[in-house]
Amino acid sequence: MKHFELIVVGAGPAGIAAATAAARCGCRVLLLDDNHAPGGQIWRTGQEPSANKPVTSTENRRATALRRLTACGAKLLLGARVFDVPSPNVLQAITESLASNAPELHTLHYDKLILATGARERFLPFPGWTLPGVFGPGGLQALVKGGFDVRNKRIAVAGSGPLLLAVAAHLRQDGAHIVSISEQASTTQLLSFALSLLAHPAKLREGLHFRSILRGSPYRLGCWPVAALADAHGNLTAVRLTNGKKTWDESCDLLACGFHLIPNTELPALLGCTLNNGFVQVDAQQRTTVPNVFCIGEPTGIGGLDAALIQGEIAGLTCAGKPTSALASRAAAGERFTAALARAFRLRPELRSLAAPETLVCRCEDVPFSALAPRTSWTDAKLQTRCGMGPCQGRICGPAVETLFGWTPKSIRPPLSPVPVGALFLPPNSSDSQPVFTKEHQ
Ligand SMILES: Cc1cc2nc3c(=O)[nH]c(=O)nc-3n(C[C@H](O)[C@H](O)[C@H](O)COP(=O)(O)OP(=O)(O)OC[C@H]3O[C@@H](n4cnc5c(N)ncnc54)[C@H](O)[C@@H]3O)c2cc1C
Numbered sequence: 534m535k536h537f538e539l540i541v542v543g544a545g546p547a548g549i550a551a552a553t554a555a556a557r558c559g560c561r562v563l564l565l566d567d568n569h570a571p572g573g574q575i576w577r578t579g580q581e582p583s584a585n586k587p588v589t590s591t592e593n594r595r596a597t598a599l600r601r602l603t604a605c606g607a608k609l610l611l612g613a614r615v616f617d618v619p620s621p622n623v624l625q626a627i628t629e630s631l632a633s634n635a636p637e638l639h640t641l642h643y644d645k646l647i648l649a650t651g652a653r654e655r656f657l658p659f660p661g662w663t664l665p666g667v668f669g670p671g672g673l674q675a676l677v678k679g680g681f682d683v684r685n686k687r688i689a690v691a692g693s694g695p696l697l698l699a700v701a702a703h704l705r706q707d708g709a710h711i712v713s714i715s716e717q718a719s720t721t722q723l724l725s726f727a728l729s730l731l732a733h734p735a736k737l738r739e740g741l742h743f744r745s746i747l748r749g750s751p752y753r754l755g756c757w758p759v760a761a762l763a764d765a766h767g768n769l770t771a772v773r774l775t776n777g778k779k780t781w782d783e784s785c786d787l788l789a790c791g792f793h794l795i796p797n798t799e800l801p802a803l804l805g806c807t808l809n810n811g812f813v814q815v816d817a818q819q820r821t822t823v824p825n826v827f828c829i830g831e832p833t834g835i836g837g838l839d840a841a842l843i844q845g846e847i848a849g850l851t852c853a854g855k856p857t858s859a860l861a862s863r864a865a866a867g868e869r870f871t872a873a874l875a876r877a878f879r880l881r882p883e884l885r886s887l888a889a890p891e892t893l894v895c896r897c898e899d900v901p902f903s904a905l906a907p908r909t910s911w912t913d914a915k916l917q918t919r920c921g922m923g924p925c926q927g928r929i930c931g932p933a934v935e936t937l938f939g940w941t942p943k944s945i946r947p948p949l950s951p952v953p954v955g956a957l958f959l960p961p962n963s964s965d966s967q968p969v970f971t972k973e974h975q
Contacts, residue, residue, distance in 0.1 A: 535563070538560045538643075539645045539646070539849075540646050542565060542647070542649060542650060543648065543650045544609070544649075545566075545574060545576070545651045545830060546842050547829040547841035548571075549599070549845065550598070550829075550843075550845025551647045551827075552849065554845065554849025554850050555852045557605050559853065564610070565641075566611055566612075567613060569611050575838055613639060616947060617947035624640075624646075636953050636956035646826045647829060647852065648827065649828075649830045650799075650801070652796050653795060653928065655794065657937075658894045658937075659759055659760055660759075660761070661760050662761060670790070671696055673700065677703070685709075689713055691772060692715075692791045693880065694791070698747070702746040712784070713752075713753060713774075713783055714750060715756040716752065718754065719754060726876070726878075727740075732869065755776055758774055759773045762782060771783055792880060793878045794831065799945050806828065813828040818851040827848040834875070840864075840867030847864060885937055894934060896923075897929075898923045911943065
């Protein structure tokens with residue numbers, strides 16, 4: 534059992550900001566993440582920018598944050614997934630040694646806990662969405678950062694959210710041909726979002742920068758995918774798009790399709806934190822409804838990088854007993870941006886009727902729409918069809934089922950993610966014998 538004054542789960546921008554702020558004030562902090570490098574989604578490491586690509590402000594901010602993290606004295610436990618909360622103030626995490634593939638179990642005790650578990654992409658089922666060649670935009674971007682070559686590939690980007698433009702611009706810079714970007718939100722919604730950006734000039738500049746990179750690629754509003762089409766060998770050939778009035782096919786080699794983001798609230802829910810409209814309820818200091826448990830970043834509202842950073846700093850300082858009033862106006866700006874995003878990218882009702890009877894909704898357990906339609910609740914669907922009981926444990930189909938049928942899971946149970954059974958029987962002190970803590974971030 535290892536004991537820390539503060540444990541931060543999730544080393545994305547929010548978690549890094551929290552751990553750094555608290556450790557700089559003298560707290561004994563452990564920052565852990567299931568990735569093998571800190572940075573979360575937006576600062577995911579991969580191929581460094583090539584010499585002929587300009588270094589972006591995102592890369593500068595990442596480098597500064599990682600430099601501060603290295604200097605602050607917080608310990609890092611990377612490649613570690615928290616999967617259970619066996620008793621109050623105790624977390625269980627599992628790591629897999631890269632060298633031996635052997636799992637190691639870590640029992641970690643905390644006085645205070647900050648949850649910075651981020652968000653994931655939302656997928657909605659439509660005919661062909663499980664074809665090879667159909668990716669989530671963020672997932673495709675992560676693959677490309679890991680070396681997947683998209684040069685000269687024709688990529689259609691579709692779905693919803695600001696991530697579509699960010700990813701399309703990234704793919705273009707990596708040599709892809711972006712055939713089109715289709716945003717389901719209406720022109721009216723997007724116009725009012727664009728106006729709200731006047732209060733956030735840096736974000737407005739960022740959006741215009743993406744548009745300038747994407748010159749020549751149409752950005753269609755009020756337009757959404759209805760099917761991904763394949764040839765006789767099952768290879769993706771095109772995406773069928775509609776604007777509600779007409780429908781057309783657009784040829785592509787790859788389709789990047791996701792419908793904005795949904796928060797990772799499983800761990801907060803397992804700890805008993807109250808959720809409001811699917812997000813973790815926090816006060817101005819990022820305290821949840823559970824004593825000594827804080828939550829920051831995307832689980833409290835999809836608000837982007839700036840909101841994640843400021844919330845992280847506030848939670849870290851609060852845990853260290855320091856005042857945060859000087860940060861209140863930046864936090865309020867983050868909240869306004871979060872609300873504007875939620876308004877702009879709310880889903881249109883037509884997306885609920887894209888699935889055909891044979892369209893898979895749960896791709897882990899091969900459950901088609903027709904098997905779910907007669908069911909009455911999430912529990913009924915699980916019992917009768919195994920929907921949500923495969924390796925992703927409902928992370929992908931759960932939000933789709935909620936959008937399609939309005940069902941939400943009644944309870945969250947450990948393990949939060951698949952864990953090898955053998956790992957659960959490892960000797961309790963096994964984690965102490967391994968050199969698991971590292972400060973090598975890059
Ligand atoms: C796939 C994807 C791609 C994105 N790409 C961009 C982009 O290109 N540009 C942009 O502006 N924004 C992007 N975003 C949005 C961006 O992530 C947010 O705006 C913001 O940076 C969120 O920061 P965060 O620290 O709250 O969460 P994240 O950056 O998501 O960090 C959360 C971290 O917690 C870890 N974690 C979660 N649960 C556990 C657990 N149980 N145990 C251990 N670790 C855990 C995750 O692995 C992750 O590293 C992307 C989001 C997603 C989901």
